């Protein structure tokens with residue numbers, strides 16, 4: 001029997017991908033990306049092709065492998081040639097359909113920046129930060145300020161200010177790993193920086209993040225390719241997603257809600273006092289929506305609902321005082337408490353429903 005089972009064809013666990021469905025919105029493709037990942041070529045613990053497989057399994061569209069420039073604790077055993085990271089990973093990325101973006105992390109003290117879309121990751125040598133960022137600019141890189149609150153409160157230091165004055169970076173991590181930097185939200189808005197959420201993973205991904213807690217930058221891209229991602233990052237069309245929470249512009253979040261959630265039928269029928277009715281709301285996406293009722297007619301009680309990813313939730317109503325007989329078109333107003341509109345509010349949505357009050 002054991003032999004028989006051993007011989008049965010099966011799917012290796014490594015060949016299973018969570019498609020992590022997220023709706024395309026506002027006429028763009030919604031790409032799931034992680035632009036800050038380390039490999040064994042710097043201080044990570046993982047070979048580049050394994051990073052690609054992890055990203056495929058996690059449902060990502062694109063990753064950047066961004067090893068530290070000039071920090072190679074495995075140098076006695078592993079090459080320090082950062083160009084090789086991209087070259088080694090590319091065939092696996094092509095095989096699995098994961099978009100691979102070349103990159104590197106340059107640093108000075110606690111101030112670190114990722115340069116993406118670099119053409120020569122070895123050109124930075126042992127330069128200090130500003131000269132390295134100027135080289136990145138010459139390579140037309142997209143540069144982001146990493147973990148702006150690492151080991152300190154996020155602050156617009158002289159070094160960061162100089163880099164910004166010289167237009168040497170365009171983005172900032174609102175989320176790094178499982179750390180969210182609230183101070184960065186107003187800063188990103190004031191300075192016109194693109195917001196990102198990246199893992200900065202060093203060990204195997206499952207040793208640092210449980211399933212669906214991995215930070216993801218949602219990129220609203222015209223096309224599912226490197227050029228599309230670059231254009232979207234330059235234009236600032238991102239939202240950041242970590243551990244069930246999303247931050248972004250109200251228009252993007254509203255569209256994510258509308259593209260994910262669909263009520264099953266829209267007529268609820270109530271037959272007098274003491275009875276209740278419920279509306280099933282299906283969520284086709286991997287995004288959870290936790291709601292709280294903020295608006296409901298005075299003659300009705302409305303209950304909020306948690307609509308879990310790829311599940312349905314129930315929205316319940318029951319009659320309050322003197323419900324008027326007949327059919328009424330109403331809108332139930334909901335606050336989505338885990339979707340945060342920049343800079344400091346939660347998403348508010350309206351759910352149109354028809355209520356029939358029978359005598």
Ligand SMILES: [Zn+2]
Nearest residue numbers: 105112146147
């Ligand atoms: Zn760093």
Ligand SMILES: [Zn+2]
Nearest residue numbers: 036038105200
């Ligand atoms: Zn890093």
